[in-house]
Amino acid sequence: MATRSLKPVQGALLLALSALLFSLMGVLIREVSSTAGNEAVVFFRNLIGVLAFLPLVLLKGVAPLHTRRLKSHLWRSGFGLLAMYCFFYAIAHLPLADAMVFTYSAPVFTPLIAWWWLKEPLTRRMQLTSLVGFAGVLLVAKPSGALFDSLSLVGLAASILAAFAFVSIREMSDTEPAFRMVFYFALFSTLGSTVPFVLTWQPLSDTTLLLLVAVGVMATISQLAMSKAYTLAPPGLIGPFAYLAIVFSGLLAWLRWGETPDLWSVLGTLLIFGASLSAVIRRKR
Numbered sequence: 001m002a003t004r005s006l007k008p009v010q011g012a013l014l015l016a017l018s019a020l021l022f023s024l025m026g027v028l029i030r031e032v033s034s035t036a037g038n039e040a041v042v043f044f045r046n047l048i049g050v051l052a053f054l055p056l057v058l059l060k061g062v063a064p065l066h067t068r069r070l071k072s073h074l075w076r077s078g079f080g081l082l083a084m085y086c087f088f089y090a091i092a093h094l095p096l097a098d099a100m101v102f103t104y105s106a107p108v109f110t111p112l113i114a115w116w117w118l119k120e121p122l123t124r125r126m127q128l129t130s131l132v133g134f135a136g137v138l139l140v141a142k143p144s145g146a147l148f149d150s151l152s153l154v155g156l157a158a159s160i161l162a163a164f165a166f167v168s169i170r171e172m173s174d175t176e177p178a179f180r181m182v183f184y185f186a187l188f189s190t191l192g193s194t195v196p197f198v199l200t201w202q203p204l205s206d207t208t209l210l211l212l213v214a215v216g217v218m219a220t221i222s223q224l225a226m227s228k229a230y231t232l233a234p235p236g237l238i239g240p241f242a243y244l245a246i247v248f249s250g251l252l253a254w255l256r257w258g259e260t261p262d263l264w265s266v267l268g269t270l271l272i273f274g275a276s277l278s279a280v281i282r283r284k285r
Contacts, residue, residue, distance in 0.1 A: 007232040008238060010232050010233075011229045011230070011232035011233030014225050014232065016244050018223075019244040019248055021221055021225065022222045022248075023245050023252055024218055025218035025222065026091050026096050026252075029092060030091055030092060033092035035205065035208045036204060036208050036211075037202065038085060038088055038089050039199075039200045040197055041212060042081070042084055042085055042088055042189075042197075043193040043194060043196075044212035044216050045216045045219050046084075046193050047190050048216025048219070049189075049190070049216065049219070049223075050186045050187055050190045052186075052224075053182075056179075064180065067176060067180060069175060069176055072171060073185070073188065074188060075168050076185060077184065077188035077189050078188075079164040079165040079168055081188075081189045082157075082161045086154050086155070086157045086158035087103055087158040089154050090155040094151050095253060095259045096249045096257075097246055097249045097250035097259070097265065098155070098261070100245050101140045101268065101269050102140065102155035102158050103159070104243060104246060104272065105272045106159050106160075107166075107275075108130055108163075109134075111130055113164055117164075117167055117171070118171060129275045132274065133275030136272035136274075137272065138268070139268030139271065140264070140272075182223070182227075226242070243273050
């Protein structure tokens with residue numbers, strides 16, 4: 001059987017491109033949030049994702065979509081959709097780089113949730129890694145006398161819910177291919193976000209509608225680029241390049257709104273990055 005050739009340079013470049021597109025999506029969400037509610041942003045992001053799958057469904061048919069794990073797909077979609085609501089809200093109201101940090105801190109909580117949910121082993125090193133990463137999250141969240149303000153709690157909720165979504169993916173990855181999981185997530189998330197969108201409906205200008213579509217397009221292309229990147233090289237080799245999204249977001253927010261991260265946010269980001277990189281090295285070994 002032929003082995004798949006590794007192309008780490010191309011993979012890293014594609015993952016960097018995915019990070020850049022993800023950051024641009026964040027800028028677009030910040031811009032459109034002044035004229036559209038969070039419900040509309042989430043709905044259009046998911047709708048574009050479903051529409052992107054239509055050519056594949058027409059080409060391959062519905063047979064590859066047959067599943068016996070519908071309940072697992074519903075759990076994964078529920079966690080992922082709630083995380084998306086929290087994440088997009090955080091983007092609209094927090095400094096963009098800080099919101100991105102919350103998104104990429106999900107791996108900090110994944111080992112603990114996998115231990116609780118899937119009964120996976122939790123070694124002392126994994127506990128230490130999670131503790132260091134959580135310390136980084138606290139530095140970005142900047143706990144006050146009330147521990148957290150409401151916006152930081154939303155960002156933290158996005159991280160934890162995303163971690164639950166990751167673990168739910170792992171739970172059904174023994175029978176469900178990535179294509180099927182992504183399709184059902186897009187489908188169920190679109191259906192789930194339709195109700196809040198309709199209940200909070202407000203007229204959308206042409207400019208707002210264009211921005212909402214652009215958010216969905218950016219997110220979809222970013223996801224496709226990331227998926228392609230991981231077919232060219234393993235996550236353990238190129239995964240850290242995904243953290244460029246935090247750097248790109250910081251630069252874009254500085255150019256667009258003059259936002260500059262403070263020292264605590266920088267230190268927190270470094271701790272989260274270090275903890276995640278340690279986890280990647282551990283899995284590779």
